[in-house]
Amino acid sequence: MSLLEIKNATLKFGGVVAVNDLSFSVEEGEVYAIVGPNGAGKSTVFNLISRFYDPYSGSISFDGANLLDRHADAVADLGIARTFQNIELFDHATVLQNLLVGRHRHRKSNMIQELLFTPRVRREEHVHREAVERVIDFLDLQPYRNKMIAGLPYGVRKVVELGRALASDPRLLLLDEPASGLSVEETQDMRWWIDDIRKQMGITVLMVEHDMGLVSGVSDRVLALADGAKLAEGTPAEVQADPAVIAAYLGTGAV
Amino acid sequence: MRIHFKTSYENDIRLFPDRWSFFVYAALVAGAIILPWLLDDFFLGEVTNVLIWAIAGLGLMLLTGQTGQASLGHAAFLALGCYSCIILMEHGVPFLLAFPLAGVITGIFGTLFAIPAVRLHGIYLAIATMALSILADDIIVMLAPWTDGVSGKFAPTITIFGLEIERWTTPDRFYWLVLVVTILCTLAYRNLLRAPLGRAFAAVRDSEVSATAMGVHIAFTKAAAFGLSCAITGLAGALMGFYAGAFNNETFSVVISISLLMMIVIGGLGSIHGAFFGAIIIAFLPQALSMASDTIGGLLGANNVAIPGLETGVFGAILILFIMFEPMGIYGRWLKIRTWFELFPFARKDMFKRQKSYLKTERLR
Numbered sequence: 001m002s003l004l005e006i007k008n009a010t011l012k013f014g015g016v017v018a019v020n021d022l023s024f025s026v027e028e029g030e031v032y033a034i035v036g037p038n039g040a041g042k043s044t045v046f047n048l049i050s051r052f053y054d055p056y057s058g059s060i061s062f063d064g065a066n067l068l069d070r071h072a073d074a075v076a077d078l079g080i081a082r083t084f085q086n087i088e089l090f091d092h093a094t095v096l097q098n099l100l101v102g103r104h105r106h107r108k109s110n111m112i113q114e115l116l117f118t119p120r121v122r123r124e125e126h127v128h129r130e131a132v133e134r135v136i137d138f139l140d141l142q143p144y145r146n147k148m149i150a151g152l153p154y155g156v157r158k159v160v161e162l163g164r165a166l167a168s169d170p171r172l173l174l175l176d177e178p179a180s181g182l183s184v185e186e187t188q189d190m191r192w193w194i195d196d197i198r199k200q201m202g203i204t205v206l207m208v209e210h211d212m213g214l215v216s217g218v219s220d221r222v223l224a225l226a227d228g229a230k231l232a233e234g235t236p237a238e239v240q241a242d243p244a245v246i247a248a249y250l251g252t253g254a255v
Numbered sequence: 256m257r258i259h260f261k262t263s264y265e266n267d268i269r270l271f272p273d274r275w276s277f278f279v280y281a282a283l284v285a286g287a288i289i290l291p292w293l294l295d296d297f298f299l300g301e302v303t304n305v306l307i308w309a310i311a312g313l314g315l316m317l318l319t320g321q322t323g324q325a326s327l328g329h330a331a332f333l334a335l336g337c338y339s340c341i342i343l344m345e346h347g348v349p350f351l352l353a354f355p356l357a358g359v360i361t362g363i364f365g366t367l368f369a370i371p372a373v374r375l376h377g378i379y380l381a382i383a384t385m386a387l388s389i390l391a392d393d394i395i396v397m398l399a400p401w402t403d404g405v406s407g408k409f410a411p412t413i414t415i416f417g418l419e420i421e422r423w424t425t426p427d428r429f430y431w432l433v434l435v436v437t438i439l440c441t442l443a444y445r446n447l448l449r450a451p452l453g454r455a456f457a458a459v460r461d462s463e464v465s466a467t468a469m470g471v472h473i474a475f476t477k478a479a480a481f482g483l484s485c486a487i488t489g490l491a492g493a494l495m496g497f498y499a500g501a502f503n504n505e506t507f508s509v510v511i512s513i514s515l516l517m518m519i520v521i522g523g524l525g526s527i528h529g530a531f532f533g534a535i536i537i538a539f540l541p542q543a544l545s546m547a548s549d550t551i552g553g554l555l556g557a558n559n560v561a562i563p564g565l566e567t568g569v570f571g572a573i574l575i576l577f578i579m580f581e582p583m584g585i586y587g588r589w590l591k592i593r594t595w596f597e598l599f600p601f602a603r604k605d606m607f608k609r610q611k612s613y614l615k616t617e618r619l620r
Contacts, residue, residue: 050468076470088465092525093457096267100451101458105470107451111479114450115443121450122268128451129264168469 001064003028003204004172009048009058011041011228018044019055020228026172031198031205033215035239036225037248042208043085044228046174049206050082051075062172076105079171083161083178085208091150095160098149099135102167103128135163139193155186162193166201173197175207179214187214194218212240224248268449270442287434291427299426300498305531305538306433307494308518310440312530314487315515317444320525321453322480323460325377327512328368328384329488331391334507336361336489337496338395338402341410350413357493358486365485369478388509395504407503410496422498433494440487444527447483456480517570521577523584532585536573541566 002025011019019041026032034042047053049060051072060067062078070078081102090098106128109121136142139159144152149160158178165173178194179187191214197203198218209215215222216236224231224245232242239245259272271277291299311333318324340357344350368387375383396404413420413432420428447453455476458466463473496502514537522533544566581588595602 052464052467071472072467073470073472076468082468084465084468088462088468090458090461090465092461093454097454097457101454101466101469101471104451104455104458109451111452111483114452115446115483117446117450124451125268125449126264129267133264164465164469 002026003063004049004206005059005061006045006048007059007061009045009060010056011044011048011053012056018228019048021058022225022228022230023058024223024230024233026204026206028171028204029198029202030220031194031207031218033219033222033236034206034208034225035210035212035215035222036231039227040225041228042225043176045225046082046176046208049075049080049174076168079169080174081165081168081170081172082174083158083165083176085176085180087154087157087161089149089157089161089164092148094146094148095141095144095152095163096132096146098160098164099132099167100128102135102164103131105168106131131169132167135166138166138196139163154181155183158182158186158190162190166197166203170203172204172206175205175209177208177210179209179211187211190214191217212236216240270445284438288431291430296426299430300422301538301542303422303426303430303433303498305534306430306437307491307498308515308538309531309534310433310437310494311488311491311515312518312522312534313440313444313527314484314489314491316519316525316527316530317447317456317487318480318484319516320519320529321448321460322456322477322484324372324477324480325381325516326384326484327381327509327516328387328391329485329515330507330509330511331387332361332365332485332488333492333495333511334391334395335364335485336492337502337507338408339489340493341408341496342401344411351415354490354493358490361489361492362482362486365488366478366482368485369474369481372481373474373477385509385512388512391507392504402504405503407501407506408496409501410499413497422500429497433498436490436494440490441527443487448527452476452479514570517574519584521573521584523586523589526584526586528589529584529586532589536585540569540573544569 004026006025007023009019009022010017022041022045024032034045036042044053048055049067051067051070051074055068062080065078067075067078090101093101108124109118113121136145139162141156141159141163144156144160149157152160158181162175162178165175175194179190182190194205194207194214195218198205205218207215207219219236221234222236222239223233224239224242226244226248231244231248232239234242259266261267266272271280290302294302311329314332315326315329318326336357339360340353343353343356348356372380372383395402398404402408410422413429415432418428419425420432422429447456455466455471458469458471459473459476459480466476467473492507495507499506518533518537519529520533521536522531523529548562548565577584583590
């Protein structure tokens with residue numbers, strides 16, 4: 001059984017069909033990339049999985065459970081973490097606090113216990129902190145631990161957002177354009193991290209990315225979208241060679 | 256410059272980062288405890304007023320500074336806390352029970368109010384809460400059988416284990432009572448900030464979309480913020496009632512709500528210090544102004560000339576100046592001055608300049 005399974009999902013905004021009868025599945029342990037021109041519906045697919053949008057029709061299931069039964073804030077509990085295309089960090093908090101919010105799904109204490117800061121809350125804080133420190137070590141974020149997000153450069157924010165998603169110990173990681181706006185070196189780092197996330201941590205990765213170098217470097221399978229519908233699916237090489245994909249990107253007609 | 260050499264996670268979790276700051280706050284508390292022996296009754300009363308405002312400020316800070324939900328309705332919750340505490344005491348409930356109950360009642364009402372309020376953002380929430388503040392006046396009049404409406408109520412004498420506490424006859428005991436409540440509220444606030452719920456508050460404030468994606472239930476978190484904020488405000492309201500001695504439907508007007516919001520903005524949004532700094536300004540400024548106008552009036556030979564709207568005008572000017580030149584409030588300025596001394600002579604002029612925030616995913620909402 002696939003980890004994530006999307007069947008015949010359709011989403012319309014008024015007359016615009018953002019996602020059109022789309023079906024695909026992501027297997028446990030693989031890196032699955034979604035590519036496509038701007039406006040193809042890539043981020044919309046993510047927002048469907050995150051339950052920010054309700055599909056018009058179709059089904060989405062994660063590890064056999066129906067995702068459509070859940071509210072957006074209950075998706076994280078299943079072990080689905082995500083990043084955003086336009087970086088959605090908590091700007092007026094430190095890197096550490098941002099990463100600790102990633103641990104929110106593991107919160108075990110209630111409000112009264114936290115107001116009194118009982119020994120249990122303290123113990124839990126140590127556990128959360130340890131998990132966050134593993135992420136900080138993994139992503140080399142040590143110099144920024146106590147820095148405010150509002151003062152950090154774009155590239156670092158991108159990494160912090162990845163870290164926040166990782167801090168929640170997800171089973172499925174959704175990366176929305178992890179390399180957009182990054183320099184060549186930073187993109188290279190991102191590539192190694194995605195590799196390690198899959199190999200060392202055993203986390204399944206679903207990503208949207210424009211950088212074909214990164215996509216062909218890390219992903220096992222690629223889905224090409226255009227106008228909300230599936231254009232091609234297969235290994236990076238297969239998709240890149242697909243005539244329909246080339247047509248969607250470059251256009252057709254005599255040169 | 257002090258350098259924190261952290262050797263365990265506990266360094267970041269415990270209340271005081273190092274021994275020095277522990278001593279500073281211990282000295283502050285010790286100084287606050289012996290204050291009645293140092294000040295005469297008038298100034299002790301003023302300091303008590305500052306502390307009561309600081310508690311109310313902590314309440315609103317939790318909601319506005321921490322969770323990002325502006326409220327112009329907190330005067331209504333002050334009133335609710337005040338009336339419920341004193342009505343309970345009139346029915347024979349001892350203060351030690353009536354006072355926390357007043358907080359709980361106000362907190363429950365705050366949570367109920369959150370049910371419609373969580374759907375509102377920004378300015379719309381401010382308008383809705385302001386309506387609450389204006390309504391409170393009428394509701395108190397309508398509930399005259401309990402609240403004595405326009406004629407108002409007198410605060411009874413507080414008795415704790417046979418010890419009588421009254422604002423005028425025993426101002427020192429009343430001051431200590433307020434001090435204890437202040438310290439407990441501050442501790443609770445501090446505890447919240449280092450726990451998951453406090454971080455969830457900040458997450459809701461900065462990005463509801465990604466807070467949701469991280470598993471934070473937005474409506475529940477906002478309701479918790481409203482509840483806790485109103486509970487603290489209710490406690491402050493009860494103390495305000497005892498401090499004023501007598502109160503009626505006009506005591507907790509919308510002006511109080513606006514002053515409260517101004518207070519936390521001037522003090523510095525999102526910090527405990529800000530509530531205290533703001534309270535000092537709000538509580539002392541009227542006194543300072545009347546003293547100043549007396550002096551100037553005396554110099555000009557015109558005695559007891561009250562300039563209409565002077566207080567409001569000065570408050571407004573201060574608020575505008577802060578928003579223009581120091582959006583982080585007095586606490587922000589304090590941090591800058593402290594950093595300058597700590598790093599001397601290496602502080603740079605643009606150290607606190609913030610990069611502008613990048614485009615947010617607004618289209619999801």
